[in-house]
Amino acid sequence: MEKVAVIGAGSWGTALSIVLADNDHEVRLWTHRIEQAEEINNVHRNEKYLKNVEIPKQIRAYHDLSEAVDGVSAVIVVVPTKAIRDVSKQLQAVLKQKVTIIHATKGIEPLTLKRVSQLIAEEMEQYTEEEIVVLSGPSHAEEVALRQPTTVTVSSKDAKNASYAQDLFINDAFRVYTSPDILGIELGGALKNIIALGAGISDGLGYGDNAKAALITRGLAEIARLGTSLGANPLSFLGLPGVGDLIVTCTSVHSRNWRAGNLLGKGYKLDDVLEQMGMAVEGVRTVKAAYQFAEEQDVEMPITKGIYQILFEEENPKKVVEQLMSRTKREEMDDLAALLNERYTQ
Template identity: 70%
Template sequence: MASVAVLGAGSWGTALSIVLADNQHDVRLWTHRKEQADEINTNNKNERYLKDATIPSSITAYTDLTEAVKDVTAVVLVVPTKAIREVCQQLKEALSNKVTLIHATKGIDPDSLKRVSEMIDEELPDKLYEDVVVLSGPSHAEEVGLRQPTTVTVSSATMSEAEKAQDLFINEHFRVYTNPDVIGVELGGALKNIIALGAGISDGLGYGDNAKSALITRGLAEIARLGSSMGAKPLTFAGLTGVGDLIVTCTSPHSRNYRAGHMLGKGQPLEEVLEHMGMVVEGVRTTNAAYQLSKQQQVEMPITAGIEEILFNHAHPKDVVDQLMTRGRRHEMEDLSNIL
């Protein structure tokens, strides 16, 4: 049995805590909100983020980060991308021993254009962990919290660290594979949120399955183009953290990014959408980051560029679709060569 601190008590952090508790680990779930910690500890519920799940009594919620990480053997970071640096700075002061360090956050920082593992490496000293492990894959928290079958991937440049994470999480409901391609695993998990926004926009506009299928397929080509240019292994995008995560996020109302896109397609402005969602929609910040990266890497990403126009330049979604449909002729296999 391990002692694990999960930092971030949103839907995904809570769901992962349930998996760990099912595996008989000592689980400390950290939140900065006292009322949320009290609800978890007293009622075994987290109504705002995971209302249908009952939280095992073996999970203890903390608001004091130092207490939450005291003597733990593993730390799981599940906070929004924009909070990664701040939480790592707090963690640097709170941790007193070396841990297995896992993050399950899907995003890219639009200011530094860094992946989450790169931000962690910049903020935390080497003495506190061997190597960052990334946990990603097609995994709605709502289903994980109810112990419905789910399969994910863990990735690290140090395979022994990935295997430690695999051992922590794997059980009969939650199957975990390993993959050494950290860049591909992180980019697949982050970039699919952009395409999920697009899928929601398409449905919000009233377009059918043909349009959404094309969007997902061409979106995968964009993800693979950018990922390959940044050093990812192309085949990673044909796996769980690529096409697997893309399918689940683009086709389900569980997906915040899909729901946000759907409202945008219905004509609601971004500010109203984000206020209505009440939770972080990672795809919005990631769209801006990926758009900048596409320019930096000189990689063509027309869907991402179109969604950037909708989100940040007030373009009408239908106008963007019309522009995408009237682009110059292309040969499909030129793009598919990135993932074959």
């Protein structure tokens, strides 16, 4: 049995806490809202984020971060990307011992274009990027909390840390693989949110399965194109944190990014959508980062560009679809051939 702190009591943090509790670990779930901690401890519920889910009694919620991490062997960071730096600084100040840091946040910081593992390493002086573990894959919190079969990947440049994280989480309902390609795993988990926004927009416009299938497939090509230009293994995008996460996020009403896109497709403005969602929509920030990445890397990402125009330039979604459909003719296999040639001719 391990003593573990989960930092962030949203839907995903709470669901991962349930997995850890099912594995007989002592789980400390930290939230910055004292009333949320009281709800979890007193009635064993977290109704805002996971309705009608009973939280195991061995999960103890904390409002004081120093108490939450005291004596733990691992810290699981599950907060929105925009909060990563601040939370990491707080952890730097209160952690008295070296622990394994695992994050389960899917995003990229705009402007700096840094991945979450890089942000944590920058703010926590005693850790290097190579030591940090990422957990990613097709995993709706609502289903994980109900112990429905789920499979994810953990990745770190430190194989020992990745193996430790695998052992920490794996059970009969939550299968965990390992991968050494942390770059590809983080990028796949972040960039798929862009395509999920697009899938929601497509559904909001009333388009059918043909349009969404095309969007997912060509979206995967964009993700792999950008990821490999940055040094990721292209095969990572064909795995769980790539195509697996892309499928589940683009096709389910559980997906915040799909729901946000759906509202945009129905004509709502971005500010109204974000207010109505009431929770972080990581894809919105990631669109900014990916658009900037594509410009700097000179990588063609027409879907990402179109979604950027809808979000931040108030372009009409139907007009963007028309532009995508009228692009210059090309050979579909060019993208895959280029990616594989780059990988296997080096």
